[in-house]
Amino acid sequence: MRILIVEDDAALAHGVSRILESEGYAVDVVARGEQAVSAAAQERFDLVILDVGLPGMDGFEVLRRLRARSERVPVLLLTARDAVDDRVHGLDLGADDYVAKPFAMSELAARVRALIRRSQAQAGPQVVHGPLLLDTVARRAFLNGEPLELSGREWAVLEVLLARVERVVSKDAIIQAVANWGDELSLNAIEVYVSRLRAKLEPAGISIRTVRGFGYMLEEHKEN
Amino acid sequence: MTAKSLRGQLLRQLLPPLAALLALATVIAYFPTIEPATAAYDQALIDVGLALGDRIQINGGRYSLDLPRAAERMLRTDRYDSIYFHVAAPDGADIAGDEGMPQPPPDETPADHVIAYNGVYAGKDVRAVAVLVPCNGQRCMVQVAETTYKRQRLLRYIVLSSLAPTVLIAIATLLIVWFGVKRGLEPLDQLSEEIKVRSPRDLRPVEAAAAPEEARPLVGALNALLEEVAEANLKQQRFLANAAHQLRTPLAGLQAHTELALAQPVTEACRAELEQVHLGTVRTARLANQLLALARAEPGGSPEAGLRPVDLRQMVQGAADEWVHRAMDRDLDLGFDLEEARVRGDAFLLREALANLVHNSLEHTPAGGHVTVRTAVRAKDGRPLLEVEDEGPGIPPAERARVLERFYRVPGTAGTGSGLGLAIVSEIATLHGAEVEIGEPRAGGPGCRVSLIFPAVPER
Numbered sequence A: 001m002r003i004l005i006v007e008d009d010a011a012l013a014h015g016v017s018r019i020l021e022s023e024g025y026a027v028d029v030v031a032r033g034e035q036a037v038s039a040a041a042q043e044r045f046d047l048v049i050l051d052v053g054l055p056g057m058d059g060f061e062v063l064r065r066l067r068a069r070s071e072r073v074p075v076l077l078l079t080a081r082d083a084v085d086d087r088v089h090g091l092d093l094g095a096d097d098y099v100a101k102p103f104a105m106s107e108l109a110a111r112v113r114a115l116i117r118r119s120q121a122q123a124g125p126q127v128v129h130g131p132l133l134l135d136t137v138a139r140r141a142f143l144n145g146e147p148l149e150l151s152g153r154e155w156a157v158l159e160v161l162l163a164r165v166e167r168v169v170s171k172d173a174i175i176q177a178v179a180n181w182g183d184e185l186s187l188n189a190i191e192v193y194v195s196r197l198r199a200k201l202e203p204a205g206i207s208i209r210t211v212r213g214f215g216y217m218l219e220e221h222k223e224n
Numbered sequence B: 001m002t003a004k005s006l007r008g009q010l011l012r013q014l015l016p017p018l019a020a021l022l023a024l025a026t027v028i029a030y031f032p033t034i035e036p037a038t039a040a041y042d043q044a045l046i047d048v049g050l051a052l053g054d055r056i057q058i059n060g061g062r063y064s065l066d067l068p069r070a071a072e073r074m075l076r077t078d079r080y081d082s083i084y085f086h087v088a089a090p091d092g093a094d095i096a097g098d099e100g101m102p103q104p105p106p107d108e109t110p111a112d113h114v115i116a117y118n119g120v121y122a123g124k125d126v127r128a129v130a131v132l133v134p135c136n137g138q139r140c141m142v143q144v145a146e147t148t149y150k151r152q153r154l155l156r157y158i159v160l161s162s163l164a165p166t167v168l169i170a171i172a173t174l175l176i177v178w179f180g181v182k183r184g185l186e187p188l189d190q191l192s193e194e195i196k197v198r199s200p201r202d203l204r205p206v207e208a209a210a211a212p213e214e215a216r217p218l219v220g221a222l223n224a225l226l227e228e229v230a231e232a233n234l235k236q237q238r239f240l241a242n243a244a245h246q247l248r249t250p251l252a253g254l255q256a257h258t259e260l261a262l263a264q265p266v267t268e269a270c271r272a273e274l275e276q277v278h279l280g281t282v283r284t285a286r287l288a289n290q291l292l293a294l295a296r297a298e299p300g301g302s303p304e305a306g307l308r309p310v311d312l313r314q315m316v317q318g319a320a321d322e323w324v325h326r327a328m329d330r331d332l333d334l335g336f337d338l339e340e341a342r343v344r345g346d347a348f349l350l351r352e353a354l355a356n357l358v359h360n361s362l363e364h365t366p367a368g369g370h371v372t373v374r375t376a377v378r379a380k381d382g383r384p385l386l387e388v389e390d391e392g393p394g395i396p397p398a399e400r401a402r403v404l405e406r407f408y409r410v411p412g413t414a415g416t417g418s419g420l421g422l423a424i425v426s427e428i429a430t431l432h433g434a435e436v437e438i439g440e441p442r443a444g445g446p447g448c449r450v451s452l453i454f455p456a457v458p459e460r
Helices: A010-022 A033-042 A059-068 A083-092 A105-123 A152-163 A171-179 A187-204 B006-054 B069-076 B149-196 B213-263 B268-297 B312-329 B347-364 B421-431
Strands: A002-006 A026-030 A047-051 A075-079 A097-100 A126-129 A132-135 A140-143 A146-148 A208-211 A215-218 B056-059 B062-065 B083-088 B094-097 B114-121 B124-135 B138-147 B308-311 B333-338 B342-345 B370-377 B384-390 B435-439 B448-453
Touching: A002 A010, A002 A033, A010 A026, A010 A105, A010 B213, A026 A033, A033 A047, A033 A059, A047 A059, A047 A105, A059 A075, A059 A083, A075 A105, A097 A105, A105 A126, A105 B213, A126 A152, A132 A152, A140 A187, A152 A171, A152 A187, A152 A215, A171 A187, A171 A215, A187 A208, A208 B312, A208 B333, B006 B056, B006 B069, B006 B083, B006 B114, B006 B124, B006 B138, B006 B149, B056 B124, B062 B094, B069 B083, B149 B213, B213 B268, B268 B347, B268 B421, B308 B312, B308 B347, B312 B333, B312 B347, B312 B370, B312 B384, B342 B347, B347 B370, B347 B384, B347 B421, B347 B448, B421 B435, B421 B448
Parallel strands: A002 A026, A002 A047, A047 A075, A075 A097, B333 B370
Antiparallel strands: A126 A132, A132 A140, A140 A146, A208 A215, B056 B062, B083 B094, B083 B138, B114 B124, B124 B138, B308 B342, B370 B384, B384 B448, B435 B448
């Protein structure tokens, strides 16, 4: 897995690259937007971590050029300005996620993992989450290598949660995603599917947190 | 400097010339009218004098007046005035009539033998004529006089009839000025009303088209000032954004390296020091964010002109991720109770206010406790509200007003707060016309609830 870090602050770039390297990623660092554009043109990266506030060509412009080449490399924006405007602008331009400075390294690492996983899921038919494996083409699930029986709706709910690991997914969002698959669902029905999923996944150490009054969050699987 | 009333000043300046004009108009009307009128009255007296002169008879050097009693009665009869006459011989001896008549001015030697003059008779002002009639080769003098009642009446009539229209014109002029100034200044009143109801963050130029021609320079100057202020604000915003960037990036680097250092095998003592450094970094970052938020909450601190419709529920949903992890790290149950609640506001600042409330609640609630974010529309008055309640120690009623002040912290509280959180919430609330209410959780029990109660948004 290869990651390009575009950050002009040497100390921060160095810190981030060391942490990601310790997680087993190959990391390249450039300090200027122009360098980032040419680096991305020459090499294939699995993720670009892009600072918005670069001198010269800023992060938004770099993002625009990357997307203009119809390259689907995932981009994680680092923003230091007032986050709302930057976030909206960045997401409009095709960024996949953003982290506001300063950030905890654990948070950044989690976002990086989630983005890479997501882009792989889009690229390939298999989604892996710890001991869980979803074969989206064959529509079959495996837990610790054993086949896992999932109803159609359980599958749909799990897919939504897996796409946003470590992010809170609102019940409304789950209903919208699942309703595509079947007929209308109540909030209570969602609770039923989630509790069934929990019963099947928790023995393997995969937990779905309830966020009271809001939704659910599939926690990152922690290797023991 | 005392404020000068434009109206008062105009009236003061107008009054003297108007009064002068009035007097002049009266004089101009008076003389051309009074001359022929008094001449006619004088002529009547002269006619009487001539008639009396015809009645003088000379009988061998003796003069007498042949005037039957009926004729004299007729002669003396007048509706308004008393009429007197006297006939004198050329040597001045009385022939007939009233004695003691005022004599004509001695110097007058009139060509047509008639003198008209004023005098006093029997204690009254009279107008008199002396007619010198041929009388035995010489001239006898017939004087006829009448009291001036008729003339006075005529005079009054002339003055009044010429004064009345000019006075009316003067009054009309003053009224026109009075109301004209009021009406003329109405656009200025509208202008000041427009400026008065503006949000202090609304720095758009004032509509110049509605202002009267004379007020255009004022509006122009005002707009130039607004533009300068807006420009200064924009500069300040850029400065803030840059400052934020310049501050946050090295802090992020510092945080990254302390985390890296903490991941190394180090001695316990070193670890404790590193943890302090890390905590300090996080706190400094938070303080930087808060100071920037405070600056943005100041009037004119935000580049957006005015407030936009914001759904509090959506805003909370969009921000939930930020706190859920922190709550889980602290083993707190962060929950939501969200209804659609529309307000007019600045989404960034509302989010900042909420972030501060949630941060406080997460900070002060013991592990295992509950924190709830709620958006709702109050049933009793339709006011939208945004509130966060926790199961922490709460804020004693006596402290509730003070905790909204900058840098104030409730004495004896643990934690690492700067004392800015609630001040930011309070300032953002003020900017939105919202009230901050501090109380207990709605379900009762110990804890703290901070509610922002917004003004109701009228249905469209």
